[in-house]
Amino acid sequence: MDRRTFLKSSGAAVAATGTSAVASAPSARANAGKVRLEIRTALSPAFSTGYLRDRADRLARRIRELSDGRLQFELIANSAMVPGRLQNASATAYFGTEADHVAADPGLAYVSALPGDLSLSPEQFATWLSAGSGQMHWDEMSATLGIKAFAAGHSGAQVGLWANGAIDGLADLAGRSIATSGLAMQVAGQLGLVVGPAEAGHDLFEPLMGPTAHLSEPDQRARKFWFREGINRRGTVLSLGLPLSLWEQLDSSDKAVISAATSEAYHQSISEHAAHDSAVAPHLLAARGIQTGALPDDVTRAISHASGELIRKIAADSAGASRIHESYMQFRQSVTGLPDPVGSQAAV
Numbered sequence: 001m002d003r004r005t006f007l008k009s010s011g012a013a014v015a016a017t018g019t020s021a022v023a024s025a026p027s028a029r030a031n032a033g034k035v036r037l038e039i040r041t042a043l044s045p046a047f048s049t050g051y052l053r054d055r056a057d058r059l060a061r062r063i064r065e066l067s068d069g070r071l072q073f074e075l076i077a078n079s080a081m082v083p084g085r086l087q088n089a090s091a092t093a094y095f096g097t098e099a100d101h102v103a104a105d106p107g108l109a110y111v112s113a114l115p116g117d118l119s120l121s122p123e124q125f126a127t128w129l130s131a132g133s134g135q136m137h138w139d140e141m142s143a144t145l146g147i148k149a150f151a152a153g154h155s156g157a158q159v160g161l162w163a164n165g166a167i168d169g170l171a172d173l174a175g176r177s178i179a180t181s182g183l184a185m186q187v188a189g190q191l192g193l194v195v196g197p198a199e200a201g202h203d204l205f206e207p208l209m210g211p212t213a214h215l216s217e218p219d220q221r222a223r224k225f226w227f228r229e230g231i232n233r234r235g236t237v238l239s240l241g242l243p244l245s246l247w248e249q250l251d252s253s254d255k256a257v258i259s260a261a262t263s264e265a266y267h268q269s270i271s272e273h274a275a276h277d278s279a280v281a282p283h284l285l286a287a288r289g290i291q292t293g294a295l296p297d298d299v300t301r302a303i304s305h306a307s308g309e310l311i312r313k314i315a316a317d318s319a320g321a322s323r324i325h326e327s328y329m330q331f332r333q334s335v336t337g338l339p340d341p342v343g344s345q346a347a348v
Contacts, residue, residue, distance in 0.1 A: 031139035037254070038072045039242070041093040044100055048077050050240075051213035055153050056095045059240065059265045066257045069311035094241045095152065097208065099182030103146055106314045107321035110328050111138045112237050113149070115187045116307030117338075119234040120328075122154045122270045124335050132331040137324040139144070144320070148247035153238030156210035156273030161230030161295070162223040163204045170298045183310055186229040190306035192297070206230040208238075215284045226285060227295045231303055238269070259310040308341045313344050 024280060047056055053075075060073035062253055073093065098112035111134070120128060128134040129151060142149045167173065174192040179202040184194045196202060209216045211226060247255070285292055294300075315325035329340035 017077060021117060022341050030243075032308055036070055036072060038074060039093050039246075040239075041073045041075050041095050043075055043077055043094075044096045045077075046208050047096055051209050054268060055238065055265065059095065059152055059261060062264065063257060063261045066261055067254065069255060073255060087306060092246065096239065096241075097236050098149065098239050098241075099179070099184075101145075101235055102182050105320075106142050106317065107301070107324055109183045109311075109314065109323050110134075111141075111149075111239070113182055113184070113232040113235065114307070114311065115183050115231050115233075116304045118311060118332075118341065119232065120332060120335075121157055121234055122237075122273075124150070124155075124332075125237060126266060126270075127335075128328065128331045133327045134324075134331070137320075141320050141324060142241070143244055146240045146244050148244045149241040150241050150259065151237050151266045152240040152262040153233035153269040154266060154273065155208050156269070156277060157234045157239070158228060158273075158277055159207060159214075159230060159232065159235045160208055161206050161227045162214070163203060163225040164223050164229065165203065165332040166225060166291075167227065167295060167299065169296050170302050173204075173299070176203040177229055178202055178206065180231060181208070182236070183307075183314075184230070185312055187231050187303060187306045190309075204234060208272045210235075210277050211281040212273075212284065215288065224288075224290050226290050226292050228292065229295055229300065231307075238266075238326055312342045 041056075043053070043056055047053055056075055060075055063071050063073055075095070098108040101108050102112070125134075129138070138149060156203065165172075165176075170191070175194065177194040178188050178195055179196060180188055184206060188195050193204065194244075205223065219264075240258075250258075295303075311325070314321050316322070325342065331340070333339055
C-alpha cells in the first residue's frame with residue numbers, strides 16, 4: 001500500500017467511527033431548499049500537490065457531504081493568501097497555515113507554530129483551543145483582519161529538519177540556506193542561516209508535513225540527513241480561514257457543519273501522522289539510507305534562546321498579542337510544568 005492510499009484509507013476509517021463534533025452537525029434535511037454557496041478557497045504553493053493537497057481536498061469534500069451539497073469549497077492555486085484581501089476576484093477563503101500571515105499580525109504565530117521549546121503538542125493545542133480560551137483569543141485577533149479561522153489539520157508533532165549535509169554544531173549552520181516559514185524564518189536568521197523562498201533549492205528544509213509524506217515528494221529525496229527536532233519542534237497547525245463578513249451571514253447549521261468538519265480534519269491528521277511516523281517512516285528512512293538523529297546541543301540551545309527573544313518582542317508589541325501570550329503560556333505551564341520564558345516582560 002503506498003503512502004497516499006494509506007492516508008486515504010486511514011482517514012476513511014476514522015471518519016467511519018464518527019466523533020462527537022460530527023455527531024452534532026445538522027442533518028441534510030436542515031439544508032433543504034437553501035441556495036448552494038460556492039466558496040473559492042486559495043491554496044499556498046505548499047498545498048498544491050501531495051499530502052497537503054489531499055488534506056485540502058478531503059476537507060472540502062467533507063464539508064460538502066455534511067452540508068448535503070449546500071457548501072461547495074472550490075480549491076484554487078493562489079499564493080496571495082493575505083488576510084483582509086480575500087474579498088477579491090480570485091478567492092473568498094484560504095486553506096493553509098497562519099504562519100503565512102504572521103507579517104499581518106505576529107500574534108498569529110501562537111495559533112500556527114511557536115519555535116523552539118515553546119510549542120504545544122498537537123493534542124495540547126486542541127485542548128487549549130477548546131478549553132483554555134485559545135479559540136476566543138484567536139477569534140479576537142483574526143477579527144481585526146476580517147477573518148474567522150479554524151484549526152483544520154496538523155503537520156504532525158515530529159516534522160523534523162532535513163539537510164543535505166551533516167550538522168555537528170552551531171558553526172556548521174553559518175552561511176547555509178534554509179526553507180521554512182513563520183517565525184522560524186526569523187529564528188533561522190539569528191542562527192546564521194540564509195532564508196529563502198520555499199520553492200528554491202536549499203541546504204536545509206523544514207517542511208509542513210511529517211517524514212512519511214515528505215519522503216514521497218521526488219524533489220526532496222536528495223537530502224540524506226533528517227534531524228528529529230527542527231526549529232518548529234512540534235510541527236505546524238493547518239487552518240481554514242473565511243472572511244468574517246461571510247461567516248456572520250451563515251446560519252447556525254452552516255456554521256455547525258464547518259466547525260464539525262474542521263475539528264474532524266484536525267484530529268484525523270493527528271492520528272494519521274502518529275501512525276505513519278511510527279509504523280512507516282522508520283522503514284522509509286532506513287531503505288533510502290537517510291541518517292537520522294538529534295540536533296547538537298548547542299544548536300538546540302541557540303534555537304531556544306532566539307525563540308524566547310523573538311516571543312518576548314511579539315508579546316510586548318500589542319495588547320492583543322499580550323493577551324494571547326498570557327493565555328497560551330498559562331495553559332502551557334499547567335500541562336508541562338514549564339514556566340513562561342518571557343515572564344513579566346510580556347506585559348504591555
